[in-house]
Amino acid sequence: HRTLVPLVRKVPVIGTVLTTTALSRLSMTLSMMLGAGVDAKRSVRDALLSTGNYYYISGLEKSLAEIVKGKSFAEALDAPKLLPADFIQNVEVGEMSGSQHVRCLARMVLSKNLKVFYSKELSFRSRRSRSTFLGCVIFLY
Secondary structure, three states, rough: OOOOOHHOOHHHHHHHHHHHHHHHHHHHHHHHHOOOOOOOOHHHHHHHHHHHOOOHHHOHHHHHHHHOOOOOOHHHHHHOOOHHHHHHHHHHHHOOOOOHHHHHHHHHHHHHHHHHHHHHHHHHHHHHHHHHHHHHHHHHH
């Protein structure tokens, strides 16, 4: 998976849909877990597992080690260098606040915003890939 997934991610339609699906699942699960008051380590673990993408899951141990060290979510998720840079930047933006309480609220708001963004992005990409596929079938038929 470590070799195949980076290549598939570069395929215009398929790669974008697979990446967006995984990030949508990750942000949705992270949002729910943090909203429910679950600790950071378990939230990150379950969020990465929810992607169902072994490429992202392969970085789980590095991410959890960073959480245990007290690193931010952005640093922990970026430790394995597997998630897209724009996703990590969005996580960093959500964590740019002073107090611990405000930071927790920012994390919840950020993860909810990411959940909405990636859900909409997934819906758009899925519709677009279906129409591209149907166009090719009609053309070939």
